[in-house]
Amino acid sequence: MNQQLKGDIEQIIGPIHERSRLAEQGCTSEVSQVMTDKGSFLLKSSFQDKYREWLRTEAGVLERLRGEEVPVPRYQGFIEYKDSSHLLMSFEEGVSLSAALENANSDGARKSLIRAFGRFLLDLHQMKVPSLDSSPVWMDEQLAKAENYAKRGEADGSLELLQKLKEDKPAPVRQTMIHGDCNTDNILVLENGGLMWIDVAGMAIGDPRYDECLAIRKLRGYAEYIEAFYEGYTRYRVSEDEFTYFNNGLYEFF
Template sequence: MSFEDGITLTSALNLAKSTTEKKSLIRSFGQFLHHLHEKKDLQNFKQENNWLEERLVKAQSYVENGQTDGNLELLNQLNSNKPIPVQQTMIHGDYTTDNVLVVNGKVELFIDVSGMTVGDPRYDESLAIGKFIHNPEYIHAFYEGYKRYKVTKEELRYFEGLYEFF
């Protein structure tokens, strides 16, 4: 562990003095994720298996051992309604406003990178926008920075459901 300058995006948003400042921070949050998902050299993280399939197997284990907030009914729904596969990218695995640091008004650093791997970028995207989903201005600001793809409502619900197991 090391000490890095900055504050979490959650804290920065709470301290922001205006909606304009908040939207700038959220745009930066989107840009930072966009840059991660665009990384090309994934050789050190190559996986043989499908990330989503591995997550569902792990979720099953967590349900069986009582180690999760998720339940068997939700897991069965996730298994029955998998989204169409997309090209896997580098993902953070827990991309929330608590897991990035803001330095000089911009998101600059990841924290809690234990879940960083190659996986479905819609997972990160869904976690990123979950807090803002009912604020169209903030969603718009995020997508001004994150230009790869916009998750559908169904994909958002799916990946938020998956997150309940982890």
């Protein structure tokens, strides 16, 4: 860690005793645990423009959620330089839901994690969070962002696919609080068994089907796991068409 970054971090959380890179790294960032007298903190650093933009958004979300009931890490600070950005938040002891599912020692244990995942998503979609922006046209905003990424060559999806997505928009549903990148890597299973959302740049008021489709994506083909998910997530079931729209469409751009 360079001296400038070290100094700026210490301004926020006090003198650093120890820093260690996490075994589980993200796709868009480098993550490490930093210990000071004030406690244990997670430092998330990004270096590419697109990911630095997401990190800045995530910092804004975490800052606005401080004091709200949404289970997310506590915001500590955000530092930006010419070539890098760094977000500081509370370090939460736990493992990702992906790792917990892999390590589950029985099918029953796995199903109960999946049920809890469904329930956790249900809670989020039913939450009222006034501090987050409510764009009446979340879907249109996503399509506009997708177009920017595609034009800059930063997306897997093509402009042709995007055009189809614009023409085939599913009938709107009531917007709710959403996570915006609802895969099992972005949920921590805490030591007390509770769950927590991480990687929250996309948290907003938006289309809950976006979360639901991503959540069930890897469970499809395992009828019992889908069942378990919907035992927890009892509010809605996406249709096959809705699933295809998100799964073979919008996700290709983010």
